[in-house]
Amino acid sequence: MSRLARSAGNRGSTPREAKRAMTYEVLLNTVGWPLAKIVVLLAAVLTVVAYIGWFERRLLGLFQSRLGPNRVGPLGLLQPVADGLKLFLKEDIVPLNARPFLFKLAPVFAFFPAFLGFAVVSWALPWATPSGRHHGFVVADVDLGILLVLAVSSLGIFGIILGGWSSGSKYPLMGSLRSASQMLAYEIPLTLSVIAVILLGGSFRLSDIVAAQQKLGAYFILPGLLAFGVYLISAVAETNRVPFDLPEGESEIIGFHTEYSGMRFGFFFVAEYANMVLISVIAASLFLGGYDLPGVDDAALYAAHPNLASALGVFAFAAKSALFAYFYVWIRATFPRYRYDQLLRIGWVVLLPIALANVALVALLKLWLLR
Amino acid sequence: MAFLWILLAAFIAACALGVVLSRSPITSAVSLLAGFLGVGILYLCLRAEFVAAAQVLVYAGGIMVLYLIGVMFTDSEALRLTRQAHFQAWPAFFLVLALFLWMGHRLYRSEFTAEPPVLRVAVAAGADQEASAKTALAERAGLAKESNPRQVSVALFRDFLYPFEAASVLLTVAVLGGVFLAKKEV
Amino acid sequence: MNAIGRFLQMVTFPELLKGMAITTKYLAKPKVTESYPDARPVLPYRTKGRLHVEIETCISCRMCEKACPEGCIRVYPPPKEVFKTDKRPAEFYLNQEHCLHCGLCVDPCPTGSIHHSQEFELAVVHYDDLLFDKETLPYDLDQKRFRWNLLENVPVKK
Amino acid sequence: MAVETRAEKTSPLREVLETRQYELNMGPQHPATHGVYRAVLQLDGERVLAMESVLGYLHRGIEKWAEYRTWTQATPIFDRLDYVGAVLNGHGYVGAVEKLLGVEVPRRAQYIRVVLGELQRIANHLLWLGTHALDVGAMSMLFYPMREREVILDLFEAMLGQRLLPNAYPIGGVRFDFPKGWEPVCRRFLAAFPGRVDDYEGLLTGNRIWRQRTIGVGVISAKDAIALSLSGPTLRGSGVNFDVRKAIPYSSYGDFEFEVPLGKNGDVFDRYLCRVREMRQSARIIQQALDGMPEGELRGKVGKIIRPPVGEAYYTVEAAKGQLGYYIVSDGGEKPWRVHVKSPSFVNLQGIETMSRGNLIADVVAIIGSLDIVLGEVDR
Incomplete structure (x- = not known):
């Protein structure tokens, strides 16, 4: 990593270094940034998906004159975590x-x-x-x-x-x-x-x-x-x-x-x-x-x-x-x-x-x- | 890229063999699905994204579902036990082999150029049309940079409108025939 | 006109919107959920919870034992010579596990020694925890001060 | 035809590819059977060709059980027949014993029994409405009626000490009078109740999905319904005007003004409407009973030990599910010689095969819901 950073810093000092910098640039654009975006997006989407379940259950509860899940964490905000843990720990049949x-x-x-x-x-x-x-x-x-x-x-x-x-x-x-x-x-x-x-x-x-x-x-x-x-x-x-x-x-x-x-x-x-x-x-x-x-x-x-x-x-x-x-x-x-x-x-x-x-x-x- | 192509081709060929050789119809259907997806990826590699999407949407998403339903609701265990149509196997093998050899021969003999068929037809027709064809070509080159769906639509609705419409008529007739047959049985 | 009206009703679906309005109405209203372990319910006086027995006032008449349809009460009166002076039972067994909470044992008790309490959390770890004898019988300190007025079923100060 | 015979001869796969019926066990563990009821369905696709009910998973021998208890000790167990309509069950048994004893129940006690019984009918119908609607997929409709039912159960708890299985009546009258503050709460509930029923109807009655799911589904004609001796709202949904409260007025039901809601087509929707309207009528009866509550004794002249004379008696009440009858025989002893229960759920369940033939699986679920069965009563 440090070598790459250095090479990017001394851009164009030698042809070899320049080539390496270019490779780095290309790699960053074709793999690095998309990968980073994918990771961030996936994390965001997974979080949203987990909490949409909480959102739905809470909202359904409110629609139905009850409270919905409110026991795990404040406002039941840790409910998705608990659900996920439960599903992971259950026997797979x-x-x-x-x-x-x-x-x-x-x-x-x-x-x-x-x-x-x-x-x-x-x-x-x-x-x-x-x-x-x-x-x-x-x-x-x-x-x-x-x-x-x-x-x-x-x-x-x-x-x-x-x-x-x-x-x-x-x-x-x-x-x-x-x-x-x-x-x-x-x-x-x-x-x-x-x-x-x-x-x-x-x-x-x-x-x-x-x-x-x-x-x-x-x-x-x-x-x-x-x-x-x-x-x-x-x-x-x-x-x-x-x-x-x-x-x-x-x-x-x-x-x-x-x-x-x-x-x-x-x-x-x-x-x-x-x-x-x-x-x-x-x-x-x-x-x-x-x-x-x-x-x-x-x-x-x-x-x-x-x-x-x-x-x-x-x-x-x-x-x-x-x-x-x-x-x-x-x-x-x-x-x-x-x-x-x-x-x-x-x-x-x-x-x-x-x-x-x-x-x-x-x-x-x-x-x-x-x- | 070539490596990817070989990988994909091998995968598709394996799936195709799975379709033919598998005894369980559901396995055949699943390998057919995998094959469709493989072909879709192949299209993607060829930069034909629209065709790839259409392949996945129509074949994998639509037609395979119907196949699967059909297969699921037959008694597949009983189907597996019945040896089907074994007397046709050898003739079919030779027929397919002949077809394969013929296609290989044609592929080997034909020369691949970057020129689309339109231009060649124009060249054959005469110099008079060559100019217009060339402008069309230039236009197409511009399109190629622009977008994939546009290319497809130009091909379908300008260059090959009549075959396209003929195909749609054929499909309509087929649908009507299917409805007719199904109604009769009920 | 009727046909047009029906068509309009079909495409504008007022009845579906009405339903959605009703659910929205309750969205804003106060909720009825009781957050039970945090907020303890206040039970009415007549609640038939776990049976409590005041051994001190029991006169070993065995009326409750005869009344119980499940036979979950067993009273052993003291020996005769003791009974003359002290009528408290020698042993009193209560099997809360089989109790129907029907209240039939409370009705005939002449001294009001057996009665239902407001205790409703009957979950135990083991069945044996629901078997009581004279020493372990639940005993309601609050209600000890009261006698039971059978007809009115209201507490009366002693 | 010719084509088909040729296909028969040539195709070796015909047997494999033939369309076949299949059998599906619905229950005993199934969310829509409201307990451990099992239906064996013969299906063509999702269409029901034939249906067979299999009962007995919840048989507890309640009738036999009663023979080993004294007349008084047997009262709490009959609550457990129909465990969502317990007060009405108790009323039936106690009424039968009173009839055999020849005891006159004081009028105040009769009125109290009417109030509690109608409250129980409302509670039962509310639970039915919630579960039936949930079967058909309306989720909120489970919770709104439960909210009102909770009020009724609270009233029961304040009055009788228990919410679900209160062992409401001793033989000869009622055990307690209304506690202090009970009547205002009840009246407040009655005032709010019609509005709540309007809400349920707003969610269901007009809703096109609900109508499509219920109208024309599970039809049973009046003739068939009578032939199968159905009773209660299940019978009245087919348009037969028979209500025990009107036909054989017991417990001073003759004093009150109320209508018996009737259906027309005998489908799920009509049965639903009957029950919903019945709830409104019940509220009306309670109102009248509270207004005209007479003063007086709570309990008739009954000895401490009950020994009915040798003989038999049949007493029937309109329970929430239909006509609930108790046939009791005494040999003059402390214990009943025989108690037989004519339970409405069990009889009404007979209609299900007629109703569901030719319908889809989803309709079977709706039909089971519309019958309002409780397996405790079916299997006894």
């Missing part, structure tokens, strides 16, 4: 009927896609360092950001299907069947509603979509109100939450993870909350302007105080995402659960035509009004 390899693989399949999607989310305007470099608040600012999220999140279903099937039990099997048909039914409206936003924004890249909203002067929730509604409903269905929590359906079929215990169950659990966070974050940046500060001219602020704008942007983004998380909990506190056939009917007969028509509508809107 593989049923006799199960297919051991797939049974063990399935939670991993559920776990990783849920976190992969965060890589393309643009959290704020780039952070400026004193040396004049700009670091984007994004791990991979690729062309097809939102498309990548959709593609990767569609993989999460394999964890559920394989987990349910490989348990070798009827209840999880039914859970995984429900889950599979539900995901298929709601993935299309979800994608179509996102496509409407992509049409409005003119790019797959999330930062471009936010920039387009800033340019338009209005968040896409206004021109894409229908898309927003479709997105909201199908996102609830995609994350298996009330009123579309049939794959779990804890009073009916207990769920695809009936046979799981310990940390393997924990993986599913964390994946579900990670998906919830991801879908809130995506919704915030697609429809509510992401890190745009409402009522503030972001560009001017960024020109004056770039880092202040960035920091405020992260907070605005978090607040907007929390709005969605609150909404999900609110819904969970209020509604009963749909039935399997009703759920599929809503997906295919109601949401899909609306989403299709909406794409056409938004295209016309784009052609005539927002040129």
